[in-house]
Amino acid sequence: MPELPEVETVKRGLTKNIISKKIKSVQINTDKLRYPIDKAQLLSLKNKVIKDIQRRGKHLIIILEDNLQLIIHLGMSGVVKIVNTSEYNKIKHDHIILELSDDLNLVYNDPRKFGYWLVNTNKMPLEHKVLAAHGVEPLTDDFNAEYLISKLKKTTRKIKQTIMDNSIVVGVGNIYASEALFDSNILPTRASNTITKKEAERLVTSIKKILDKAIAEGGTTLKDYKNTEGKPGYFTQQLNVYGRANQNCYICSTKIESLVIAQRNTFFCKKCQR
Template sequence: MPELPEVETTCRGIAPHTEGQVVRDVVVRQAQLRWPVPDDLQDLVGQTVNTVSRRAKYVLLEADTGTVMLHLGMSGSLRIVEAGLAPEKHDHVDLVLASGKSIRLHDPRRFGAVLWTQQPIAQHKLIQHLGPEPLTDAFNAEYLHASAQKRSVAVKQFIMDAQVVVGVGNIYASESLFMAGISPKRAANKVSKARYVQLTESIKQVLARAIAQGGTTLRDFVQAEGKPGYFQQQLNVYGRTNEPCRLCAAPIKQIKQGQRSTFYCSNCQK
């Protein structure tokens, strides 16, 4: 599943081709995605895309009278293609730009979304209850420690809760906890403030590094230009079951938490 670094990489990839461009046409080949593509998406035709940004895992295209909300789902990607390029089987939506390029949503599993809203984006029902962005000053040890005080859930599940902080998906939660030396099984309210200082810094470092390297290539994710990301080459624990820990050589363990696989070193993480 594309996580925050992949979505941020996508935003950065499409922004130079999209910002300031007039939308010439909207082509919907498959409207039945995670939610039906709304008919009023056609209102975008003739409007200028003023900015490309991201909130959590949503790519936001702010136009003259509203905002397009794009979500990549489990296996989706956005690509910049020539407007006349023949679509492939799972190319469901094109936003055709006056430049002769198109933003194309490719989504084999159809868990992604293309939505249109004219309300302030912060008030949208999919956005309004989200936690802070992890790379902003609003996400800090004081906030995370205070949020954890009444939460007995395992700390890994806690930091993956989008109402606590957005974008810390399964891969990056495992990697951040390893960097901070915290067991993913420890209860959130049993982690000290000092260790939350380490964890918030680790989350910021892991995500920033992943963004800088283009995201993690897993399953079907590719960048806007069709190039894969490379962060998975530097994963310390995720997907490395029984391989030696890079710090102590103990075997990496794998468990299930909330129906998701968790990877950790029982020697380095307490």
């Protein structure tokens, strides 16, 4: 599933290519993604100019004129591509195509169809129901040790579950939760309310560092993810624990272990993490 670094990479690619472009046509090739598609609302975007691209957690928000916003979630396998209109050839799972001015197409491809496209007419996009309950952004000053401790002391959930809770901090997905916990030497199975302030400081620093590094590398491609140019992310080469079960830890040579926490595969080093 594309996580915050992957969505941020897509956002930057869109910002570079489609700001000020007009939507010339909207082609819809499916009735349903995760939710049924409101075709009338999507078709109403024709002739609207794209004013800005924002990100909230794992959501892309395309700001259009006339107080319209297009909220996109990539789901498990969604890919947003920018291709030249004159060179575009439709392939399987190209579900939505926006033809833009200046010979550009924005194409949404999603084999598993767990993503969604929602048109919002509220002047305040962050009040939309899919965004309203989100917690703080991890790369902002609002995400700090004091904030995190205030949330951790209220729950006995495993620490990995808590930092993946979008109502607390948004966008720290499965890959980066495992990597940040390794970087901060904290076992993913620790009860949240046992984390000390010093450990919380390390964890906040690690989350920010890991996410920043992943963004710099264009995200992580394990299977489906590609950026707007169709290129994979290269942070895969820097993963210390994720996907490395039974391989030697790069720090201490202990075998990396894995278990399932809240239905998500979790990877850790029992010697480096406590």
